[in-house]
Amino acid sequence: EPEVTQTPSHQVTQMGQEVILRCVPISNHLYFYWYRQILGQKVEFLVSFYNNEISEKSEIFDDQFSVERPDGSNFTLKIRSTKLEDSAMYFCASSPRETVNTEAFFGQGTRLTVV
Amino acid sequence: AQTVTQSQPEMSVQEAETVTLSCTYDTSENNYYLFWYKQPPSRQMILVIRQEAYKQQNATENRFSVNFQKAAKSFSLKISDSQLGDTAMYFCAFMKHADFNKFYFGSGTKLNVKP
Numbered sequence: 569e570p571e572v573t574q575t576p577s578h579q580v581t582q583m584g585q586e587v588i589l590r591c592v593p594i595s596n597h598l599y600f601y602w603y604r605q606i607l608g609q610k611v612e613f614l615v616s617f618y619n620n621e622i623s624e625k626s627e628i629f630d631d632q633f634s635v636e637r638p639d640g641s642n643f644t645l646k647i648r649s650t651k652l653e654d655s656a657m658y659f660c661a662s663s664p665r666e667t668v669n670t671e672a673f674f675g676q677g678t679r680l681t682v683v
Numbered sequence: 684a685q686t687v688t689q690s691q692p693e694m695s696v697q698e699a700e701t702v703t704l705s706c707t708y709d710t711s712e713n714n715y716y717l718f719w720y721k722q723p724p725s726r727q728m729i730l731v732i733r734q735e736a737y738k739q740q741n742a743t744e745n746r747f748s749v750n751f752q753k754a755a756k757s758f759s760l761k762i763s764d765s766q767l768g769d770t771a772m773y774f775c776a777f778m779k780h781a782d783f784n785k786f787y788f789g790s791g792t793k794l795n796v797k798p
Contacts, residue, residue, distance in 0.1 A: 571727060601784055610687070611774060611788035624785065659728065666783035674720075674728035 570594040574660050574675035581650050581682055589645040589678045591660030600643045601661040601672065602635065604628070611659065617643065618666075650682045685710045687777050689789035696765045697797050703750075704760045704792045706775030714780035717751065717758045722791075723771040731773070734758065762794075770796045 602614040616623040660675040696702035722728040734742045775789040
């Protein structure tokens with residue numbers, strides 16, 4: 569069964585460094601999302617992406633964040649200058665369309681630790 | 684603003700028994716959808732069950748059923764005949780109508796099914 573895959577499963581980075589989290593959505597999906605979960609807190613929406621542009625972003629998704637679909641298969645989340653508070657589990661998701669009966673498929677997450 | 688609350692951080696149940704996970708939410712929306720997602724250890728989050736708010740009938744999927752009380756803004760998940768494979772983190776989620784795949788998640792309930 570097709571799956572959304574995320575790499576790496578765990579990334580440790582130094583504060584101030586740039587980090588790129590990678591996701592391979594399901595191949596025929598058109599809509600892509602990033603969510604994050606800070607330890608002990610709720611899973612929060614970051615951004616949705618369709619047709620090579622951001623559809624919607626939350627207030628968390630500030631200028632240090634960017635998303636890209638560089639090659640038609642990967643969907644990346646870049647954090648330019650990481651802060652300690654960026655430490656979280658980041659989930660990628662994809663969906664074939666955006667209608668009431670479609671399901672978003674999630675990856676297993678990348679745990680980002682900023683030290 | 685939408686909020687989702689899961690008041691049980693962790694629960695345990697014996698194999699073959701029934702367990703109910705609680706979820707309450709707050710919204711001023713009238714049309715929306717509610718979901719339960721399951722995340723097994725180190726695995727993807729997968730959809731368990733979905734409920735449309737305009738439907739009075741409670742959704743069921745095999746051993747999984749919900750008790751949707753719209754007036755009380757309550758959406759509990761009942762798992763019957765619990766199996767070891769049901770061990771997972773369970774997230775309750777809310778989605779506004781036409782705001783597809785932009786979920787508001789609860790903080791999760793960790794369910795342990797004991798042999």
